[in-house]
Amino acid sequence: MAIAIVDDTPLNLTLIQALVRKLTPPGTEIVTFSSPLEGLQWCGSHEPDLVIVDYMMPDLNGIEFIETVRKLYPADTVPILMVTAAHEKEVRYESLAAGANDFLTKPIDRHEFDPRVRTMLSLRASHQRMRTWNDDLQAAVILKTAEIVTREQETITRLARAAEFRDPETGAHILRMAHYSQIIARDLGLDAETCERILTAAPMHDIGKVGTPDNILLKPGRLTPEEMVIMRQHPRIGHDILKGSSSPMIQMAAEIALTHHEKYDGSGYPDGLAGDAIPLVGRIVAVADVFDALTSPRPYKPAWELDTAFNFIREGRGSHFDPACVDSFLGLIPEVLEIRERFKDE
Structure with a gap:
């Protein structure tokens, strides 16, 4: 797993990273970015399993960040959680419209944080299983198609040999x-x-x-x-x-x-x-x-x-x-x- 956390406040980064660490298995890569531009650059070269992003940031706000990430990964592949203040209802609506899968309110409540993150990771795992299933199905189709072509070639070869006699x-x-x-x-x-x-x-x-x-x-x-x-x-x-x-x-x-x-x-x-x-x-x-x-x-x-x-x-x-x-x-x-x-x- 690879989870990206983007927030311009160091304390928030440390807190969210610690909460995520308790919910994920050993070996999970948790990367943090105080700069949204650096976070975007990383997301462009690494497909994350979850993105947690704050709304109010310099250079690029959370809505703009999500819109850019969604150009790289559709909403049904990489889940995104938006973190907003409790009173920012319009921002939450905009974040969902931009492609966020869910949102968290500040100050972060662990009892709310844990089930939402688990749900997002479960969503990602389901997508990965479906992707693997599709890949396996495609491989099976390719194999069966090759078998059919081989049988056709054998049929043609045998007919040609019959004519040779x-x-x-x-x-x-x-x-x-x-x-x-x-x-x-x-x-x-x-x-x-x-x-x-x-x-x-x-x-x-x-x-x-x-x-x-x-x-x-x-x-x-x-x-x-x-x-x-x-x-x-x-x-x-x-x-x-x-x-x-x-x-x-x-x-x-x-x-x-x-x-x-x-x-x-x-x-x-x-x-x-x-x-x-x-x-x-x-x-x-x-x-x-x-x-x-x-x-x-x-x-x-x-x-x-x-x-x-x-x-x-x-x-x-x-x-x-x-x-x-x-x-x-x-x-x-x-x-x-x-x-x-x-x-x-x-």
């Missing part, structure tokens, strides 16, 4: 393209939470391929026009699998699944969206996914050289890809190469 693309592909997506998002100025969400949601981009027949999905050669129509259904299938979730992460994954094959000039699929009509996360993942697909071997093609793949991304600026996403990606080539090295194919 049917898709010739490797698990390293979804790790690389997810990290490419995250650094593009960060470079575009998206907040940290959104960037982290993109990292987790991007691996779900091709979950719809679980609905693509094996003879098309695993075909080693070029698809026929009829087969291509079926293959191009996977964005909508993926969206249908993921849509309707209350989770922001899975909502983003559904949006990515539906839109990552759209092209900036409107020639993509499944809806032929163009420009800003394509959600930003879809435009980001489009760059990351295409680059990694080009630089990875597939049953129907060898891996492209890095320079060739970077040139393809550069040439698709404004047609296939969002110019801002391309500019960010090409400005991050050292990080792209580091990610590629970190998540090599087995």
